[in-house]
Amino acid sequence: MASEWKKAKDVLHRLNENGFDAYIVGGAVRDYLLKRKVADIDIVTTATPDEVSRLFSKTYRMNNLHQTVIVKHGDEKYEVTTIRGVTIIDDVSLRDLTINSLLMDCNGEVFDFVRGQDDLFQNVLRACEPFDRMIEDPLRMLRVFRFVSELGFDIDQELLSIISTNHERIQDVAIERVIKEWIKLLKGKHRNLALDLIMSTCLFKSIPGLELTEQALDGLSNVKSLKQSTDTVCLTAFCLCLSRINEQYLKNLALSNEQVKKIQARLFYYELRHKKQWNRLDLYDASIQVAIDVENLRNLYNKENQNIAQLLEMWESLPIHQRSELAISGRDLIHALKKNQGPWVKEALMLAEQLVVTGQCQNEKEVLLNAILEEG
Template identity: 55%
Template sequence: MSVVWNEARKVIHILKQNNHNAYIVGGAVRDWLLQREIADVDIVTTATAEEVQSLFSKTFRMNNQHQTVIVRSNLEHFEVTTIRGQSIEDDLHLRDLTINSIAIDDQNELFDPTGGEVDLRAGRLRASNPADRMGEDPLRMLRVYRFVSELGFDIDTSLKEAILHNREAIQKVAVERVVKEWVKLIKGKQCNLALTGMVETKLYSFIPGLSLTKDSLMQLKKLPPLHEESDLICWTLFCLCSNYVDDMPLKRLALSNELLRGIRARLHFFEKRKMQSWLPLALYEATLDVALDVERLRELCGLPSYSFEELSRLWDELPIHDKSELAITGRDLLQSVKRPGPWVKEELRLAEVAVVTKELTNEKTVLLQALERRRAER
């Protein structure tokens, strides 16, 4: 048992000591049965949110439609939600897929009213009353393909029919929720199976924010598995497969500014790299991290690429790696020309470029004299 699992049992024990039934549910039980690594553990209980908060000293009430409280136990965090319906069986019948509708108590007794364990063994994605389950939350249709991508399971015929019938409803889902599922989908080891399925049901054409096309999905299918890649690499590849020249189409997805800046830089230097190898100035402007990612993107796209060792050697050979290493500052320039203005920034940039391209050595006297000569010649 993992640390997080054992800590979850302690939370359940406290709830039971106070006359509340409690169970581990959903993905944690599914992954435990599949002998996969368990990340998050969710708990359901007969206790109300207020009762949960009264029993634990470190809690946070989530502002959602469910009665959910975040409980901190040691260093672990658990979503503890009040059971829907009159029993654990009622709650499990309302969950998205049967493989996520299994619960376990602190005595290791399984509660599986929808046959999820059988579906796990059969490698099948199925839902209890699929039309109702998909209609209640249309994001579940994308989640189905996310699980195809992660697990390689087949989709039950009745569930596929429910997706075909309800697919347009996914247009109403908030893009922030779509983004989380989409990243998990394209990182799955069986991503190609999921993309093929989405083309078959045409669900892709109704997903908000992503502007997916059959062509962009086919381009994604050509890529090797991305399960070990960063979100930054995955989103940049998404842009390349969608023929985006910059990050502007991603603005509607509410991605972080930091992530968008990273994508923008990689797209820019990926395009430059099409025209030429890494020259010193381009490498300097890119930074080593961006350049390494560009080469990884080229490798994933089946293009010739520099090795880590080759690119690191070129980086090490640069005279400077940041403008802070330049031997002169704006103050040095103002000592000789006591006239503030945009010319200072311009001359510092000229010096920076000259040093990086080895036109001038990074010495204060050399740089100041060269800039003085340039001013005299103007």
């Protein structure tokens, strides 16, 4: 991270020496002051995107709406955004929260034009002209609670009141943006405080796509910390708190087909684990990662869970771990049985997998072909 900061300040210096104001802004400065791990370093400047692009050899435009250019410096990438308004002060006053409006120059000096440091050290989430800030991008209402979840801060009463009376405005926000904030909120250390406030302000009734209920929020509050969970485990844990889940619901969350399949697999085997322990065939069908995630989910819900080391040992003992490792292929079956291709090929390969995984047959071509012939 020290290298990332140094290179970011190099970018600032290049902009400064060409006559432009430039600062590190937002979450990086906030987290630096809080002594938290800094994820990304963003830069704000008086230079236009074209001027930024002329100053750096490796750039590309990211966002025409917010005038953002990605600058690559060494092996680091930085979002460099042109100020909104006439001055830097105009820009920081238009940001979502005061704690995200702090600036740092190339010498490491922090500039605060909105009392953001006071709010930071008093543990308060506040916005400049809060009604305008929340209305111009209603997703910010959910972001406020995401920061509650991450930081455990209080919400300024005026801001909280504005969210309570205007929560319906979030209904038009794209679900893709909602999901990103929702996952971050669920992983926060102070998640339950955020969920309580989402319920008390009735924001949960208006968040698009999630179909939240008081029962679902209550269920989430009983789940152990999701902080270290992957996004897939986090979303699966959330789905387990809802009254009904199907493929269409998951697709409506704007998840990729791959993510939908991952969540469906974990939901299926989570339910299966209510009935029985893992066996060799179930473990093979699921994959070791799904099995580990399912056991982690059971732990999150305070259910008995199998030892991960034992699961890994069982997985390693399997003679094969995927169909491509079978000693026979569909072509082998068609040739040996002298039958046309059809659904029977898939069924025969599934039988071969079962026979090998359960130890009923060696993973050898002739042995498997004879076994399948005997099965008819």
